[in-house]
Amino acid sequence: MKAIVYNKYGPPDVLKLTEVEKPIPQDNQVLVKIHATSLNYGNLVLLKGEPFLARFAFGLLKPKYSIPGGDIAGHVEAVGKGVTQFQPGNEVFGDLSGCGWGGFAEYVSVPENALALKPANLSFEEAAAVPMAGVTALQGLRDRGKIQSGQKVLINGASGGVGTFAVQIAKSFGGEVTGVCSTRNLDILRSIGADHAIDYTKEDFTKKTQSYDLILGINGYQPISAYKRLLRPNGNFVHVGGSGSQLFQAMVLGPWLSMMGGKKMSSFLQRSNQKDLIYIKELLETGKVKPVIDRCYTLNELPEAFKYFEEGHAQGKIIITV
Structure with a gap:
């Protein structure tokens, strides 16, 4: 599969699109084919290793997680035998920041509690803006x-x-x-x-x-x-x-x-939480909340997307289509 990989902290140009092995879901994991992802401040911290204190969580001298990316939206391709909440074909969205990141890729395997069913009234791009x-x-x-x-x-x-x-x-x-x-x-x-x-x-x-x-x-x-x-x-x-x-x-x-x-x-520091994600899902489905999207980039345009994000003037969210 294709994925964005980096092995050192630095500017957006350290991000490289390359071929890596497609993950296989473990017993309690869900394999998601990712359709869209988005940028957040946490992605920038992960990229640059700044502020320095963040490196104690993300890797002191080099990144602990080779594939960054937190928000995802896509569909379930396979599930481990211990998974009870999802089945192949389900459309899902979620936050990977609490389970190893990996969202800037075509596929990811994640624990089922990192995901929720995608709001039916949202596109994958809109759903990826949310978690x-x-x-x-x-x-x-x-x-x-x-x-x-x-x-x-x-x-x-x-x-x-x-x-x-x-x-x-x-x-x-x-x-x-x-x-x-x-x-x-x-x-x-x-x-x-x-x-x-x-x-x-x-x-x-x-x-x-x-x-x-x-x-x-x-x-x-x-x-x-x-x-x-x-x-x-x-x-x-x-x-x-x-x-x-x-x-x-x-x-x-x-x-x-x-x-x-x-x-x-x-x-305050956000913590990924499935229950809260489901709460947001209900607000989205009832129309009380809607994502605001500034612009979309493709996966191979991710460095350009980060450069725009760093300017700090995005109107709502920046989306990456996979």
Whole structure:
């Protein structure tokens, strides 16, 4: 089979399309023929080995996983004898970040709990946009953010992969959602249901007088003290992504700031979870959430896709067709 392989950390050009052995599913595994995959920030960490602390999980001196790629959508080609949830022919989607990656390939063998049945109303490309970004948004809002109906929610970085899901999921919980984005993305936010949109190229949202019950920081460089000023009493700030200094503040200063005044400040790391993926699937099938896709590349165009992704201006998700 064809797969994207790399053996050293570096820029996108270290990724090479080559022939490798097609996997054989073990007793508890499902062999998936992959039709589409997508890019996430975790893919970039895996590619570059940065921040350096990530190498303790992904390989200190060279990549532990030779075939990167987390999100997949495809159909089941074969199952191991211990598999009970799927059968050949099923259309599935899933997140491989918790079971060895390997999504940038024509086939992959994975544990069945990494997958869920693909939403019937989505194409493979649309389904591949969902797993990591959708579950990140869900877990950040529901589990760490403790979102409640009627709350005012601010999402900084609302037009990217995680952000577009976060806006829609927050709306599904009954939140009043304000999204922060650039001028060219305002229409996207309105189209996915944001109640308010702030153009960061024209105004500094941290200087506004509006306060929020929950803030999801997906992108940005602002000090977390600026977010704390925007929180209502007992409000919650959840750092999902942003600058390295912001991440450091959230991890180191967040717990200390949380002990002062009742406002919670924390960082968050998504964990792949089949139950949460199925929850997202139901939102997709009922039309409460829809993937936003910027553009598609082929597997052999993956280096170009990464270069575009690194620019940080994607409107929703970048898809790779296999």
